[in-house]
Amino acid sequence: MSTIAANLQAVEATIAAATEAAGRPRSTVQLLAVSKTFPTEAVLEAIAAGQRAFGENYLQEGVEKIAAVARAQPDLSLEWHFIGPIQSNKTKPIATHFDWVHTVERIKIAQRLSEQRPPERGPLNICLQVNISGEVTKSGATAAELPELARQVAALPNLRLRGLMAIPEPQSDPALQRAAFATLRRLGESLRADGLMVDTLSMGMSGDMGAAILEGATIVRVGSAIFGAREYH
Known part of the structure; x- marks a missing residue:
């Protein structure tokens, strides 16, 4: 078994334990393997181990990787999520190549x-x-901006x-981790109460996915626990 396959098994065990503790079916949480900075070969190893959803932060790298994986596995149905910051002049390749975008914070x-x-x-x-932690360096809409932004986005075609x-701001205390994720969960519940058909909470990473799942995460974004230490650009 490859290292990546073994790591995926360990992450799967963590997710299974957290969903059981939360009284939720395992099927309610999707594992998104964050493959940014890792080569196509690492993605192919994860695919061989059964992983089907991948997250990319860097547009050019992501588009090239999507094409390379498609050449290597032309008959495989994969899901590609863009999870990095979005520049307005880079929206076309994101709209063209990805299935999901997690980082919309402006109506433009x-x-x-x-x-x-x-x-x-x-x-x-x-x-x-x-931006649930209110960090000035962190991207994201504020809780006050969210309802109007959500209504506007929900009305767009395509x-x-x-x-x-x-x-959220990194925390080592599980109680503080859960408090931050609970804030996002309540915001999602508020949107549903306003009549918006939202079903996804993308929250939790390698160090805090257990707390996120306990608070209702439906997608956890895991990179280093699967692929190892990351080499930054």
């Missing part, structure tokens, strides 16, 4: 993604990024508003 970006989504690809799944994403 959503409008461009909607206009540039190829119709034959079907609606682009959208998560709105929320997009499907799925839910919310957050990267």
Whole structure:
């Protein structure tokens, strides 16, 4: 068994234990393997071990990797999620190549993604990024901005508003981790109470996915626990 396959098994065990502790079916949490900075070969190893959903932060690298994996596995149905910051002049390749975008925080970006989504690809799944910790260096809409932004995005053609994403301030205390994730969960519940059909909470990474799942995460974004230490660009 490869190292990546073994790591995926360990992550799967963590997710299974957390969903059991939360009283939730395992099927309610999707594992998103964050493959940014790792080569196509690492993605192919993860695919061989059964992984089917991958997250990329860097646009050019992600587009090249999507193409390379498609050449190597032309008959395989994979899901590609863009989880990095979005520049307005880079929306077209995101809209063209990805299945999900987790980092929409402005209506201008959503409008461009909607206009540039190829119709034959079907609606682009959208998560709105929320700055739940109030960090000045962190991207994301504020809780106050969220309801109007969500209504505007939900009304756009070629997009499907799925839910919310957050990267809270790192905490080692599980109780503090859970408190941050509970904030995002409540924001999602508020959107549903307003009539928006959202079903996704993208929250939790290698160090805090257990706390995120206990608070309702439906997608956990895991990189280093699967692929190892990351080499940054």
